[in-house]
Every structure is written in structure tokens, then in C-alpha cells.
Amino acid sequence: MTSAALDPLAWLILLPMFWATLAFVLGLGRGAWLAIIGIALQLGLALALAGRLLAGGVPVHPVGGWGAPLGIDLAVDGLAATMLLLTQAVALPLAVYARSYFTGDSSERRFFWPLVGFLLAAMNALFVSADLFNLYVTLELLGLAAVGLVAAGGKVGQTAAALRYLLSTLVGSGAYLLGVAMIYGAYGSVSLSTLAPLVDRQAPAAVHLAAGLMLVGLTVKTALFPFHFWLPPAHGGAPAPVSALLSALVVKASYYLILRLWLGILAPLLAPGAAIAWLAGLLGCGAILWGSFKAIGTPNLKMLVAYSTVAQIGYLFIVFPLLGRTSPGDAALQGSVLHAVAHALAKSAMFTAAGVLVKATGQETIDGLAGVATRLPLTLFAFALAGVTLMGLPPSAGFLAKWLLLGAAIGQGQWLLVAVIVAGGLLAAAYVFRVLRHAFLPAPVAVSSRPVPRMLEWVAFGLAASSVLLGLRGMEILRLLAAGGSS
Amino acid sequence: MTTGMIFAGSGAILFAMGVAGVLLPTHLLRKILAFNIMGSGAFLVLVGLGQRSGEPDPVPQAMVLTGIVVAVAATALALALARRLQRLTGRMELPPEAERD
Amino acid sequence: MKRIAGAAVMLSAGILAMALVVSMFELPPPAVRLPQMVQEKLPQSGVEHPVTAVLLNFRGYDTLLEVAVLLLALLGMLAGERPRPAAPDRAPTDPVLPGLTRFLVPLMGLTAVYLLWAGAHRPGGAFQAAAVLAAAAVLLHLTDLLPAWTSLRLRLRTGLAGGLLVFITVAAWLLGEGRLLQYPVAHAGSLILFIEVALTISLGLILAGLFLFLPDDDERRR
Known part of the structure; x- marks a missing residue:
């Protein structure tokens, strides 16, 4: 053994x-x-x-x-x-x-x-x-x-x-736990492999309620x-x-x-294009617009990056109305997982770069960034590269993800989703350029810059570069995603 | 109606009361208490539905023991944070959301 | 506005409760019968009480994570607290309470040992024993016989983390023999008891710590 x-x-x-x-x-x-x-x-x-x-x-x-x-x-x-x-x-x-x-x-x-x-x-x-x-x-x-x-x-x-x-997280997991309790009551098991053959479309109302509770709870936790x-x-x-x-x-x-x-034990309960799938998709659209809007308006650099996360989470939920209708449903799933991967790399790059900028300028505001373009070019470049991924420009992994999502949405004629996906990319450009514009402004006369360990800059740059270059290796990720019988 | 179903039904009502209790009051101690009522409701449903045929089921009982310990841990952390907030602001309430905007 | 929101929340909660209760009564009997399986495998679990068997053997992995959750709550609590000077010793104010506590605490210790031992064949176990131990510590603190904890020395850190370390080490060692947390039938009982003893000490310290590490509100008033 x-x-x-x-x-x-x-x-x-x-x-x-x-x-x-x-x-x-x-x-x-x-x-x-x-x-x-x-x-x-x-x-x-x-x-x-x-x-x-x-x-x-x-x-x-x-x-x-x-x-x-x-x-x-x-x-x-x-x-x-x-x-x-x-x-x-x-x-x-x-x-x-x-x-x-x-x-x-x-x-x-x-x-x-x-x-x-x-x-x-x-x-x-x-x-x-x-x-x-x-x-x-x-x-x-x-x-x-x-x-x-x-x-x-x-x-x-x-x-x-x-x-x-x-x-919030406790309320979310509480709702999830009640769902689990109802599932155990209905089937006598909580194992996914045991439940999979038991759950079917004729499941009792309690199971539908349980599914709703679990999904809502997890949605609260996903923000x-x-x-x-x-x-x-x-x-x-x-x-x-x-x-x-x-x-x-x-x-x-x-x-x-x-x-x-959604793809596993609850799949038999969810008809393709069910109302709950559209609810998730529309809330995703709302997230993209509202998160971007707040990111464009906030004066604080790290809050801008945080609101960008709110917006990018929206893309993860746009996939639900597109899932499982026809074979392009697979492309939608691939797009959303690839987006999760691209966003993870880009957002860690953005926050690490923002950390360097805040440490160096001693200020958290975007106005305080004036002059960093000449002092911390590597970090600013990392921030911009991560922005390229969030905007979905080629050759980044973000581009590949948005391309797959767009393809699925166009293939199914979901023009509302197409419009929001495109608009989200433009809005991302707006808040990324807002940071870059301030960074390129001339520095005020009496500005003091604190030294920052080079390692911090290089990590931010490495993460940002990988978020862009991963686009060239996207096929390997999709191959791994398809392995082992998933999707 | 077995006792199991009485427990499960009361659990469902307690859970709903707990959810309303977390959302409505502003006092943090009441929110934390409401979260505990919510959790207890879910535990009652778990055990109650499990033994609705009349025979006790050790599996949900063990799960609830685990759940209680998790809830104790979360409550302790929440209370400690609430106390810290009260020490810093003098109030047992969350400050308004738009503070950092 | 607030009134309307409040009414909406209450109404939704009411509808949720109704839907839950009504749907529960329509449930058919479950397809899977776990209690029978637990009874069948009970002799191989190393303990005689079915709940303990589920808790520490069949679903022992849940319990491993749960111990981590408790330690984590303490870490989360300590993480934002500033280090503070040790509070001066206070003289006990009331002669009756400390006397009663001195009498009760040894009894609580004895109860904890009993609960630990009882866990194998009737309700009880490490968590219950630890809760009693922690209660004794809180009682001692409230009667000023035990000062609040202000520093995390190596010995205390080892005590707090020891139970989890033992649990993880046993899990890893058993992995070498077969599966994660797969107790060999012959030694299941003694291994589980070993883990439970280590857990009782650590969990007792963690639960006590959740109270004894809290900054004293009296400090400001003085």
C-alpha cells in the first residue's frame, strides 16, 4: 500500500x-x-x-x-x-x-x-x-x-x-447547512456519489428548497x-x-x-435556461455594471481593485443561463473556469502591485499616485499588464475566457449577455486607465518616496506576466479541465 | 406525527426566525444570538428528519456535534470581534457601510 | 423605509418557514439507511457507542477539521489584539466564592476524566471533557484565582496546538499503513483513546483561551 x-x-x-x-x-x-x-x-x-x-x-x-x-x-x-x-x-x-x-x-x-x-x-x-x-x-x-x-x-x-x-459568511453557510440537512432527510446520505443517482426531476419539493438554500448560501459567500x-x-x-x-x-x-x-447532483433539478439560471445570470450582469461603476468612482486605490473583484465575479455567473443547452454549453463552462484562473492571476498581481504603490507613496488614494510612473515603472507595468487581462485583450488568458463566453452567448443568441460582456471589458479599461493616468502625472515638488524591497515588485510583475502569457497555454488548462470525466 | 417531525418543524421555524434576526436588529449581540438560533434550527432539522421514522440515527447526531463545535468557534470569534469594536468605537453596532467610500 | 424593509424580511422569513415545514411532511422514507451500516461496522470501529464511532472513526476526518476550526477561532481572536501588560493580581473580594470554587474545580477535573473515559461506550468524549475543563478555568478566573492570560509562551502554544499535531501525525502515519485515518481494527480503540486524551487537553486550553485571552474591560475603568 x-x-x-x-x-x-x-x-x-x-x-x-x-x-x-x-x-x-x-x-x-x-x-x-x-x-x-x-x-x-x-x-x-x-x-x-x-x-x-x-x-x-x-x-x-x-x-x-x-x-x-x-x-x-x-x-x-x-x-x-x-x-x-x-x-x-x-x-x-x-x-x-x-x-x-x-x-x-x-x-x-x-x-x-x-x-x-x-x-x-x-x-x-x-x-x-x-x-x-x-x-x-x-x-x-x-x-x-x-x-x-x-x-x-x-x-x-x-x-x-x-x-x-x-x-455574512455565517449566514451563507447556515443556509447551506439547512440545505444539507434537508437532503439528508430526503435521501439518508450526504455523499455526492451516493446522491447522484438518487436525485431526479421528480424529487420532492423539500429537495428543490434544499437546492435553493444551498445555492443562495454559497452565492452570499461568493459575494x-x-x-x-x-x-x-x-x-x-x-x-x-x-x-x-x-x-x-x-x-x-x-x-x-x-x-x-450545479453540474453534479443538482443538475437533474435544473432545466436548461431555468428561471434560477437566469436570475444568476442577470445578477452577474448587475455585478459587472455596479462593481465597475463603483470602481470608477472610488478615490481609494485598493477599494478600486476590490470593486473590480465585485465586477469580475459577475462574469463567473453569466455562464449559468448558457450552460447545458447545446454543445456550446461546454464552451461557456470552459470560458468561466478560464476566467476564474485569469482573474486569480490578474487580481493577485493587481493587489500586490497596489501594495507596493501604497507602501512607496505612503498614501492609499489614487490622487497620491502622481509621479510613480518614473519611480516604480516595473510595478506600474505589472498593474497595467494585469489590467490587460481584466479588459480581456489578446493574448491574455482573460481574452481567451471572454472569447469563449462571447462565442457561447452569440451562438445561443443571448444578445443582452453579449452586450454586458463587451461593456464590462470597456468599463475595466476605464478604471485601469484611471490609475495609469494619475501615475503618469508629474510628481508634486515635495514628494517623499520610501524604498520598497525589489522582491515585491518582481512578484507583482511575475503574476501579471503569467496572467497574460497563460493565454498562450489556455489549451492545456482546458485539457486538464476535461480530464477525469468532468463537464 | 413522530417526535422527530416535531423537532424538524420547530427547527425550520427557528431557522427562519434566526435569519430575520440576523438581518433586522442593529445591535451586534442580538445578531450573534440570532445566528445561533439559526444554527440550532438547522441542527434540529438535521437530527429531527433523520429520526422521523422513530429510530435514532447516530450519523446526524455526530454531524450536529461537529456543527455545534463549529458554531461555538464562530460565536467566540464574533463575540471577540464585537467586543473589540465596542472598545474602539464605544458602540455595539457596525459602523455605516459607506464609511470608506 | 426601515419599517417596510423590516416587514418584508419578516414576511419572507414566514414564507420560508411555511414552505420548509410543509415540504418536510411530504418527504418519502430515505433510500439510504445509514444506521444499519453503522451497526454492522460498529465492532470494527474500536468503540462501542455509535455516535463516538461516527465522530471519531467513520467520519473522523470531519472531527480533524473541526479541531482546526476551534484553533482557528482562537487565532482569529488573538490576531488583532495588541499585546498588553499583565494585569495586576487582584485580591479575592468574597471569601465564599473562592472557597466554593476550590471545592468545585477538583470535582470538575474528575468529571472531565470520567467523560473522556465514558465516551467509548456512552455519551461523552474529548469535546465534552474539554468543555468541563474550560469551564473550570473560567470559574477560577472569575473568582480571581487564575489571572487572565497575557502572553503566549512556548509551553502554552504547544499545549494549544498539541492535540491537532497529534491528530495530524496519527492521520499521516495511518496513511502510510493504508488510508487517511484508517485505524487498524486491533488498535482502533487505543489509538482513538490516545487522540482523545491529547484533544481533551488542547481543546480545554483553546476553549479556556477564548475567554482568558480576552482583554479585561476593567482595565480601562481603573
């Missing part, structure tokens, strides 16, 4: 939990190298898992050896493998960034590494879990880790943001408009590495679960 001993599926959860706990024992603020080595190993594990999947394996790990429905199964398909790979690949540069970002005994740093370790463990556990109740526990683990990271600053704004975030109110202060007020982790990865985790349920 030596193959089981090295099963990447189990180690992707155990490893981050282990180094997180160890970092806590090591002491306040310690554990940076432990974390970086740990995440590098996790990246290797995720790659091994993806390789196994592409080679035709279907990795399943029955925890405790019992197997569903008595025990809990872990399982990986193309979608899960893509998310696992994305999470470790974005977390590694962010960990390197965070090590240089936190200086001295700042309060944000004291529990940063344990909290990040548990955050990653929670996400990995969520991606591979095939059990509805276990998924609830991973959701709570993820929520508490994220709230802890937001609260770590200890100031009024951060505490209020953390509390607002906590209450889809109009449930987005908690996101901008939480993401905008946290330190840059935390903002990047939350915006790039954490909101994608609950979105992943929506996709997993």
Missing part, C-alpha cells in the same frame, strides 16, 4: 494543516520559510495529481477506508485539479511576497502564517471533498481563516469589515451582487498579501462549489 502513503490527495490537506500548526508553535510571526517550502511541496503534489488525472486515472481516496456513504470520500476531477493547481500556483508567489511585505512586529504578521496555512488547507479540502456535510466544515474553516486574516490589523475599519464578513456589500471593505482594508489571497482565491472556492453542485 505504498502508493496510498504518497497519495497527493490526502497530503494536499495534511501538509498545509501541519505546517500551519507548526508555524503557530514556532512563535509569533515565525514560519515564513516553513510556509514557502510547504506551498512549494503542495504545488508539486497538485502537479502530480494533475498528471495522474491526465494519464487517465480517477483519483478517489476513501478516508478511513470505509467508503461512501458510511465514510467520507475525497475525489478529484478536471475541475478540482484545475482549482488545486491554481491555488498552489498563486499562493507560492504570494507567500514569497508576504515574507518581504511584513516588516517588524506589525500586528498583521503575528498569526499570518498559521492563518494562511489553514486557509490553504481549507481550500484544498473543499476542492477534493465529495461529501456535502464535510464540505460544510471546510466552508467554515475557510471562512474563519479568512476573517482572521482580515481582522488581524486590529483597527476600527478592519474589525468592522471582519465582523461584517463573518456574519455576487447584491450580496457583495461585505467584500470591498474586507478585501480593500486588509494588507496587500491578504487582499490578494482573498480576492484571487477565496471567493473562487465557494463559486467552485456552486459549479460542482
Whole structure:
């Protein structure tokens, strides 16, 4: 049984939990190298898992050896493998960034590494879990880790943001849990593989209600408009590495679960083009317009990036009315997953770049950026490159994602969605250029610039460059997504 | 009607009351209490529906034990944050949303 | 405006409750019967109580994550607090309360040990035992016999994280033998007891910490 001993599926959860706990024992603020080595190993594990999947394996790990429905199964398909790979690949540069970002005994740093370790463990556990109740526990683990990271600053704004975030995420998981309870009552199991053949269109009304509760709960956690109110202060007020982790990865985790349920056990309940699919799609449109509008208007640089996240989440939900009608439905799914990947890279680049700019100028406002074009050209270039991805210009991964989404929308004659997808790209250009324009203004006479570690600039640039260059490697991602029988 | 169904029905009502309770009041302690009522409602549904045939089902009972511990953890964190907010602002309420805009 | 919003929320909550209750009564009997499966596999679980068997063996993985959730709540609470000086020792004000506490606390310790031992075959277990221990610590603090915790020394950090570390290590070691958290039938009982003892100590400290680390409001008033 030596193959089981090295099963990447189990180690992707155990490893981050282990180094997180160890970092806590090591002491306040310690554990940076432990974390970086740990995440590098996790990246290797995720790659091994993806390789196994592409080679035709279907990795399943029955925890405790019992197997569903008595025990809990872990399982990986193309979608899960893509998310696992994305999470470790974005977390590694962010960990390197965070090590240089936190200086001295700042309060944000004291529990940063344990909290990040548990955050990653929670996400990995969520991606591979095939059990509805276990998924609830991973959701709570993820929520508490994220709230802890937001609260770590200890100031009024951060505490209020953390509390607002906590209450929203708890209501969301509460609704999800009630849905799970109803499902267990209806079928006597919470295992996805056991439930899949049992749920059909003639399911009792309680199951439909349960599906609604679970989806609404997860939508609140994903901060889809109009449930987005908690996101901008939480993401905008946290330190840059935390903002990047939350915006790039954490909101994608609950979105992943929506996709997993929508395409999986809930699929028989949802007729193609059902009212709930259109509701999700229209709220997505609302998110794109409202988030962009707020991003164009806010005076604060990090709030601009946070509102941009609100807008970009909208694209993830536009896919639902397009899913599963005809074969182009697949293109819509590919487009939305690719968008999640592109946005994760671009948004982590934007927040890390914004962190550098705020650190260097000592100001959080966009007006305070005047003159940075000459002093921090690399960082500004990173911000602009990330903007290219958000706007959806070729050859970025954002372009490929929008291209697939547009193709699906045009193919099905959904002109409203086509219009919003195009408008969203133009609006993204508006808020990105707003930042660039201020950066190129001449610096005021008495301006003082603080030195910033070069490592911070290079991480931001690396993330931004990969978000653009990934467009050239988009086919590999789509191949992984299709592996293992998903979609 | 078995006792299981009475529990499940009361759980559903408690859950709905809890949701309204989280959304409506502005006082943080009441919001946190309402969240706990909401959670208890979901737990009652889980256990109640599980044993509606009359025989006890250990699986949802174990799940609820897990859920209670998670709820305790979340409540403790929420209370600690609410206390910190009160120490900093003197009020047991969330400041208005548009503050940072 | 606020009135209308309030009425709308109440109305929606009422409709939700009605829909939930009505739909529940239409449910057919479940297709899967887990209680039977639990009974069948109970002899292989290493414990005699079905709930403990589900909690620590069949769904032991949930419990592993749940321990992490508790530790995380403490981390989240501590993360934003500023370090503060140790509060001066206060002299106990009331002679009766400390006397009663001195009498009660050993009894609570004994209860915790009993609960831990009982978990294998009747309701009880590590979480219940830890809750009693934490309650004893809170009682001691409220009667000024135990000062608030102001620093996180290595020994305390090890104590707080030890249970989770033991749990993870056992999980990893069992992974080498078979599956994650797959207890060998012969040793399942003793391994589970070992984990439970470690968990009782750590969870007791974590739960106590959620109270004892809180900054004292009295400090400002003085």
C-alpha cells in the first residue's frame, strides 16, 4: 500500500494543516520559510495529481477506508485539479511576497502564517471533498481563516469589515447547512456519489428548497451582487498579501462549489435556461455594471481593485443561463473556469502591485499616485499588464475566457449577455486607465518616496506576466479541465 | 406525527426566525444570538428528519456535534470581534457601510 | 423605509418557514439507511457507542477539521489584539466564592476524566471533557484565582496546538499503513483513546483561551 502513503490527495490537506500548526508553535510571526517550502511541496503534489488525472486515472481516496456513504470520500476531477493547481500556483508567489511585505512586529504578521496555512488547507479540502456535510466544515474553516486574516490589523475599519464578513459568511453557510440537512432527510446520505443517482426531476419539493438554500448560501459567500456589500471593505482594508489571497482565491472556492453542485447532483433539478439560471445570470450582469461603476468612482486605490473583484465575479455567473443547452454549453463552462484562473492571476498581481504603490507613496488614494510612473515603472507595468487581462485583450488568458463566453452567448443568441460582456471589458479599461493616468502625472515638488524591497515588485510583475502569457497555454488548462470525466 | 417531525418543524421555524434576526436588529449581540438560533434550527432539522421514522440515527447526531463545535468557534470569534469594536468605537453596532467610500 | 424593509424580511422569513415545514411532511422514507451500516461496522470501529464511532472513526476526518476550526477561532481572536501588560493580581473580594470554587474545580477535573473515559461506550468524549475543563478555568478566573492570560509562551502554544499535531501525525502515519485515518481494527480503540486524551487537553486550553485571552474591560475603568 505504498502508493496510498504518497497519495497527493490526502497530503494536499495534511501538509498545509501541519505546517500551519507548526508555524503557530514556532512563535509569533515565525514560519515564513516553513510556509514557502510547504506551498512549494503542495504545488508539486497538485502537479502530480494533475498528471495522474491526465494519464487517465480517477483519483478517489476513501478516508478511513470505509467508503461512501458510511465514510467520507475525497475525489478529484478536471475541475478540482484545475482549482488545486491554481491555488498552489498563486499562493507560492504570494507567500514569497508576504515574507518581504511584513516588516517588524506589525500586528498583521503575528498569526499570518498559521492563518494562511489553514486557509490553504481549507481550500484544498473543499476542492477534493465529495461529501456535502464535510464540505460544510471546510466552508467554515475557510471562512474563519479568512476573517482572521482580515481582522488581524486590529483597527476600527478592519474589525468592522471582519465582523461584517463573518456574519455574512455565517449566514451563507447556515443556509447551506439547512440545505444539507434537508437532503439528508430526503435521501439518508450526504455523499455526492451516493446522491447522484438518487436525485431526479421528480424529487420532492423539500429537495428543490434544499437546492435553493444551498445555492443562495454559497452565492452570499461568493459575494455576487447584491450580496457583495461585505467584500470591498474586507478585501480593500486588509494588507496587500491578504487582499490578494482573498480576492484571487477565496471567493473562487465557494463559486467552485456552486459549479460542482450545479453540474453534479443538482443538475437533474435544473432545466436548461431555468428561471434560477437566469436570475444568476442577470445578477452577474448587475455585478459587472455596479462593481465597475463603483470602481470608477472610488478615490481609494485598493477599494478600486476590490470593486473590480465585485465586477469580475459577475462574469463567473453569466455562464449559468448558457450552460447545458447545446454543445456550446461546454464552451461557456470552459470560458468561466478560464476566467476564474485569469482573474486569480490578474487580481493577485493587481493587489500586490497596489501594495507596493501604497507602501512607496505612503498614501492609499489614487490622487497620491502622481509621479510613480518614473519611480516604480516595473510595478506600474505589472498593474497595467494585469489590467490587460481584466479588459480581456489578446493574448491574455482573460481574452481567451471572454472569447469563449462571447462565442457561447452569440451562438445561443443571448444578445443582452453579449452586450454586458463587451461593456464590462470597456468599463475595466476605464478604471485601469484611471490609475495609469494619475501615475503618469508629474510628481508634486515635495514628494517623499520610501524604498520598497525589489522582491515585491518582481512578484507583482511575475503574476501579471503569467496572467497574460497563460493565454498562450489556455489549451492545456482546458485539457486538464476535461480530464477525469468532468463537464 | 413522530417526535422527530416535531423537532424538524420547530427547527425550520427557528431557522427562519434566526435569519430575520440576523438581518433586522442593529445591535451586534442580538445578531450573534440570532445566528445561533439559526444554527440550532438547522441542527434540529438535521437530527429531527433523520429520526422521523422513530429510530435514532447516530450519523446526524455526530454531524450536529461537529456543527455545534463549529458554531461555538464562530460565536467566540464574533463575540471577540464585537467586543473589540465596542472598545474602539464605544458602540455595539457596525459602523455605516459607506464609511470608506 | 426601515419599517417596510423590516416587514418584508419578516414576511419572507414566514414564507420560508411555511414552505420548509410543509415540504418536510411530504418527504418519502430515505433510500439510504445509514444506521444499519453503522451497526454492522460498529465492532470494527474500536468503540462501542455509535455516535463516538461516527465522530471519531467513520467520519473522523470531519472531527480533524473541526479541531482546526476551534484553533482557528482562537487565532482569529488573538490576531488583532495588541499585546498588553499583565494585569495586576487582584485580591479575592468574597471569601465564599473562592472557597466554593476550590471545592468545585477538583470535582470538575474528575468529571472531565470520567467523560473522556465514558465516551467509548456512552455519551461523552474529548469535546465534552474539554468543555468541563474550560469551564473550570473560567470559574477560577472569575473568582480571581487564575489571572487572565497575557502572553503566549512556548509551553502554552504547544499545549494549544498539541492535540491537532497529534491528530495530524496519527492521520499521516495511518496513511502510510493504508488510508487517511484508517485505524487498524486491533488498535482502533487505543489509538482513538490516545487522540482523545491529547484533544481533551488542547481543546480545554483553546476553549479556556477564548475567554482568558480576552482583554479585561476593567482595565480601562481603573
